[in-house]
Amino acid sequence: MGQPTPARNGRNDRNGSNDLNEDAWWRSAVIYQVYVRSFADGDGDGTGDLAGVRSRLPYLAELGVDALWFNPWYLSPMKDGGYDVADYRAIHPAFGTLAEAEKLIAEARELGIRTIVDIVPNHVSDQHPWFRAALAGGPERDLFHFRPGRGAHGELPPNDWTSQFGGPAWTRLPDGTWYLHLFAPEQPDLNWAHPAVRQEHEDILRFWFERGVAGVRIDSAALPAKDPRLPDLTEGRAPHPYVDRDELHDVYRSWRRVADEYGGVFVGEVWLPDSERFARYLRPDELHTAFNFAFLSCPWDAVRLRTSIDDTLAEHAPVDAPATWVLCNHDVTRTVTRYGRADTGFDFATKAFGTSTDLALGTRRARAAALLSLALPGAVYVYQGEELGLPEADIPADRIDDPMHFRSGGTDPGRDGCRVPLPWAAEEPYAGFGSREEPWLPQPADWPAYAVDRQLTDPASMLSLYREAIRLRPAFGDAPLTWLPAPDGALAFTRAEGAACVVNLAPTPAELPEHSELLLSSGPLDDAGRLPQDTAAWLRA
Template sequence: MAQSRPDAAPWWRSAVIYQVYVRSFADGDGDGTGDLAGVRARLPYLAELGVDALWFTPWYVSPLKDGGYDVADYRAIDPAFGTLAEAEKLIAEAGELGIRTIVDIVPNHVSDQHPWFRAAREAGPGSPERALFHFRPGRGPDGALPPNDWPSEFVGSTDPVWTRLPDGEWYLHLFTPEQPDLNWAHPAVRQEHEDILRFWFERGVAGVRIDSAALLAKDPELPDLASAPDPHPYVDRDELHDIYRSWRAVADAYDGVFVGEVWLPDAERFARYLRPDELHTAFNFSFLSCPWDAERLRTSIDTTLAEHAPVGAPATWVLCNHDVTRTVTRYGRADTGFDFATKAFGTPTDLALGTRRARAAALLSLALPGSVYLYQGEELGLPEADIPLDRIQDPMHARSGGTDPGRDGCRVPLPWGAEEPYAGFGAQAEPWLPQPEGWAAYAADRQADDPGSMLTLYRRAIALRPEFGDGPLTWLPSSDGVLAFARASGALCVVNLSDTPADLPAHTELLLFSAPLDADGRLPQDTAVWLRA
């Protein structure tokens, strides 16, 4: 891998990072499940796309009760995906193509099949093994009621976050019962995770994405949420910052990078995680969930940049991921924002409109200062898929009582070859999630030679992205419903979200557009353009 010049900005400040959901990326052995062999075979595709790094959602040994976010062994690859030796080869082969690797760590909880929890369950009340988790006696007659009133982190779920064992004690799990929460006040928990970080950094990974980064620390009293005074008993507690300062010391020894999943409405509290001795970056969820509205998008951009400015951290821009409705579907609906609480079956969608807006949003996000995350299939313009009820696997669906469609619709295996079995995902067995009818129309091989395809747009945009990258942004005068800004290089981005064509600012060159200009050289509705001033 080419080394950066000593005076060059760190790679992660302006990187394009591609999220790989291994189970659905590519099936190398033909068993219907994506695997590391499939990813290795597609590395040339990712290199041609032009991405700087790959972020892998958890690939560890797991019962897959929550898509791999229930980890049983952090030092081994799940056999469904491959082996540790194959992961090491993947990291090295990607590096040879100039692509770095980011792994996913889930510190809030482990699988109930993790050796620690299996030992805790067997050891009994008051044991040192149970001190690694949050075990408590119940309330009410005979301890039959949960220890407190905390709600599930799965939006819409009414299930308790406590499960009672036959010996009478209850254990805490903010997510599913198969994901017991760790006790981060215990030194062994901290030591174990620092050792896990070192394990992966020593295998060549460039960074770590931290799942549910604001949930680890709990009030030791575990008080009821309804009666708990500030601070919150388990969200964004001050103790977290000491944990991440310790992690940062580990990362710095390997020149490693962190990106945190931090959902917080308070800008000042959010920025604390990005202080120079804590996390390098954190996901920007306000932009992801923002509706397709010029004023609200500008506010989101301004707020994001203002949040990051005091600590000198780069922003991150994300349009979708493995948890949220795919962009072309979301932008084709009456409500173009995203909220877990409003997901529902049968929402009317105009995919042509959504695709047009998604193309414009791609140019908008890739022109903003900071790093950009792409979710696999985003570059193919994949829509959200309707999964037959008897094939849905996401626990969000079951835990909502069947009202939430779950997240499987954005996790359908990718289409690679239009004329191949299962659209080229794997040649033998049916994929673990069914591909919708017509999925082959989105296949990468069909789009690769189409100058008007979504894949071609992303390839061209990523190749031109050095015109933008990190650095300041200056808004330009524009009419209502139009976003226009300049970057220090002289590159301009204009996005028309109004219902009438918009005039372009003065420029010397048209670099790229999401859809052609009209006959008068103006920017049509729901279209973006890159210019050189």
């Protein structure tokens, strides 16, 4: 396949343009997710930081990505990886300073890379000034959900809701009242019926847009609004008391007006099984895009993948929103591990310690899935380390940090296995992540084998595949997807005159359609020029 060459200025959008003012860049962007704590350690203290990210911007430019999405980098007690925000206008001191964040945004922009930040509207940290004032009995109590308990002495929670992390969604205070938290007790839910909550978040959006960010990712975007009665979660209740409430759309319309002032974009974390309800969030005056979790969790099966692709495109079409394609992120099992298991889908409820994994098989499938996702119409998200083929790491029990593990009573392995610090240089301390202190999560013994410096010199590496695929991606243009005839167990489609993608999931090698050039393949063809199982190819007709 040859040695890949980087896109000019690190940009490789659908028109091959480097114009940062292109209004619709987000419709076909390659967006790289940065989990700052584990990306690169600039000061050697064992925790990733903004200095580390800034030092690696040339790497990201050469990879060819259009934008960086940063998980929360704000001031936080870090009880849930930064998703417990204490102050949106300050950077966590372990990561750096606000001035450094501004420099990072500007330096990335100079390389043609935009910045997307994370906003968590459902809740704040229990160390947020609002909640601390609420605990002191101030009027800030109205900004949260405080209720008396049930039972003869108020000893029972106000309703039967459970936390997303397991256990009750209520915590009782010494004065006998309870407060709501759909996640950890350190993450009290905000009351979105209060105008001060809405105003504060619009001010936060303006704060970051004025510092040059191009977009905002909205965490748990379907959860913030609650039925004011806070009723029990009775079987069959409709509408749901806290998922996908209609009043949320007015919130996002007001946010969209703010974004439009700055030319900013939104991507929502919207987990909804109802495609019509999902599409409502993507109407022209609401969010620009939303994550595609159906594709992320889809098993490695040709029929189910095609159905997922068709359903995704169909649900986006009525609102003319671009699809997003995601294989993994900071919350889910890494792709090469998931695809190497008997159950190749993803469900939080089925995560368990000791699941058997064939990493060679998973890697082969992950390489093919990379070409599949990058050939589809819409935007693609790449989670840091995905381009290195990193597997899920086993974290020693005494080093697990994730509250999902502890709230499950220790049965859920948690999400730390996909958050292990990246390997940059095989021969350096801690695989080049940092030079002085052991990383905040331990790196597996084989981590140096995945190091960036080794993969850069190997044209057959996962990193070389990603770099070449992102460079060639404009060949698919803006055209809609058209399925081509394919054998059972294979997928084949074209999107532009002369460019096609073929993925073979069947045990029998697949004949390639007539073509003039093999642009790229995730693995070698067989001696007869056919596509082996779990292999993908890009062709020019």
